[in-house]
Amino acid sequence: MPRNFPILLAVALISLLASPRPAAAAEPRVVEITAKRFEFSPSVITLRKGEAVTLRLHSLDVTHGFFQRALGLDLEIEAGKVTEVTLTPQEQGRYVTICDHFCGSGHGNMKMTIVVE
Amino acid sequence: MRQPDLDRRMFLRMAGLSLGAGALYRVAPAWAAEGPAADVAARQRQENGEAVTPFTFVQLSDTHVGFAGPPNPTGTAAFERAVERVNRLAARPELVLFTGDLTHESEAPGEHAARMKRFREIASRLAAPKLHMVPGEHDAGLDGGALFRSAFGETHYSFDHRGVHFVALDNVSRSKPEVGPEQLAWLRADLARFPPTAPIVVFTHRPLFDLKPEWEWFTRDGDAVMAVLAPFENVTVLYGHIHREDLHTGPHATHYAARSLIFAFPDPAQAADKKPIPFDKDRPFRNLGLRVAEAGNPASGRTVRCEEVELSMREYSGTEGFAQLLRPSSL
Numbered sequence: 001m002p003r004n005f006p007i008l009l010a011v012a013l014i015s016l017l018a019s020p021r022p023a024a025a026a027e028p029r030v031v032e033i034t035a036k037r038f039e040f041s042p043s044v045i046t047l048r049k050g051e052a053v054t055l056r057l058h059s060l061d062v063t064h065g066f067f068q069r070a071l072g073l074d075l076e077i078e079a080g081k082v083t084e085v086t087l088t089p090q091e092q093g094r095y096v097t098i099c100d101h102f103c104g105s106g107h108g109n110m111k112m113t114i115v116v117e
Numbered sequence: 118m119r120q121p122d123l124d125r126r127m128f129l130r131m132a133g134l135s136l137g138a139g140a141l142y143r144v145a146p147a148w149a150a151e152g153p154a155a156d157v158a159a160r161q162r163q164e165n166g167e168a169v170t171p172f173t174f175v176q177l178s179d180t181h182v183g184f185a186g187p188p189n190p191t192g193t194a195a196f197e198r199a200v201e202r203v204n205r206l207a208a209r210p211e212l213v214l215f216t217g218d219l220t221h222e223s224e225a226p227g228e229h230a231a232r233m234k235r236f237r238e239i240a241s242r243l244a245a246p247k248l249h250m251v252p253g254e255h256d257a258g259l260d261g262g263a264l265f266r267s268a269f270g271e272t273h274y275s276f277d278h279r280g281v282h283f284v285a286l287d288n289v290s291r292s293k294p295e296v297g298p299e300q301l302a303w304l305r306a307d308l309a310r311f312p313p314t315a316p317i318v319v320f321t322h323r324p325l326f327d328l329k330p331e332w333e334w335f336t337r338d339g340d341a342v343m344a345v346l347a348p349f350e351n352v353t354v355l356y357g358h359i360h361r362e363d364l365h366t367g368p369h370a371t372h373y374a375a376r377s378l379i380f381a382f383p384d385p386a387q388a389a390d391k392k393p394i395p396f397d398k399d400r401p402f403r404n405l406g407l408r409v410a411e412a413g414n415p416a417s418g419r420t421v422r423c424e425e426v427e428l429s430m431r432e433y434s435g436t437e438g439f440a441q442l443l444r445p446s447s448l
Contacts, residue, residue, distance in 0.1 A: 096331040102258030102292050108333060109391060
């Protein structure tokens with residue numbers, strides 16, 4: 001081991017700690033979405049074109065679906081589990097996202113809107 | 118005179134043209150006696166196993182037995198009225214096809230089974246030799262079709278009737294709007310024995326194409342179903358689910374949606390939300406009805422011709438009903 005190794009190590013550590021932390025900027029924003037018969041909450045979320053976002057989906061009762069073909073969303077939200085998906089929308093628009101796992105009599109109108117600006 | 122080099126597609130086209138008035142199968146003995154039409158009949162018998170002979174059948178849909186709510190406070194009145202109307206048809210139907218949502222689901226113990234029993238009681242009044250059903254999501258979406266199977270039998274199957282091959286497809290029991298790989302494999306095997314000329318009627322609940330995915334008016338693997346059907350030249354798809362009539366001509370089939378017998382949905386091209394059309398107590402059966410299909414009449418180049426019958430015509434709608442009575446079929 002070189003005699004000056006401790007000094008080099010200290011310098012390296014200081015440099016590391018002092019440098020910008022790009023990792024923080026790259027972390028996707030997290031949006032929490034709750035599903036329960038027969039609604040999603042919130043009913044509208046707004047994302048930015050080109051920005052990576054992680055959706056964290058929870059069900060408060062039964063299994064629900066989360067389907068939006070154009071955004072590539074096709075998930076099952078099981079009660080008691082957290083379902084995550086990260087997406088980077090490429091096109092602006094309003095994307096109606098539906099529950100496509102039959103969950104009862106109001107299932108046909110269980111939907112939310114993802115707005116991409 | 119036999120024309121052995123006639124390909125199948127040309128064959129059908131000639132048959133349609135030669136009919137003009139659309140009486141190919143109605144007057145089978147006359148046209149089958151000689152000439153190219155005789156060859157049509159011979160080849161159809163040989164390749165399909167049976168030549169088509171004329172008959173009529175009825176499609177009823179979305180009866181939702183057990184539903185109670187503002188969109189229709191009359192319960193099963195429209196369904197019962199449709200049964201009476203079918204029994205008065207001049208041409209007695211040989212089949213009645215139900216395209217799903219026979220019942221409205223209930224999670225109260227025993228209630229959904231009671232609703233299926235009530236459905237059966239009303240349907241049994243139909244003066245038709247055979248009834249065939251497929252489930253809708255309100256019948257089978259919560260239990261994978263277990264209760265439906267116990268009441269009515271399998272959720273997908275096929276049968277032949279007078280030279281037409283009928284295929285019942287289930288796109289609801291997997292809880293998602295899909296048929297699934299197992300049923301697709303079954304469909305492939307089921308159709309393997311038929312030549313491209315075979316007349317095929319598929320009946321199912323949800324549309325097999327993207328009619329309005331935001332309203333869940335689609336089948337996730339509908340394209341895969343239609344790919345299996347693509348080699349066949351004479352495919353008709355009957356479905357329900359959307360509670361309104363619709364005609365869609367796809368590359369390999371003509372798709373017809375029947376009205377509901379409980380309430381109607383608006384035109385998705387005009388309405389922002391999927392909300393039932395409000396109940397009109399003065400015209401309680403408006404927008405509700407049945408579809409009468411006639412097989413063996415390929416005037417349009419297809420074997421099955423369909424006509425909507427609105428329940429409210431004559432008796433309830435006055436002038437409007439009369440106009441609808443005179444309206445030609447959706448074709």
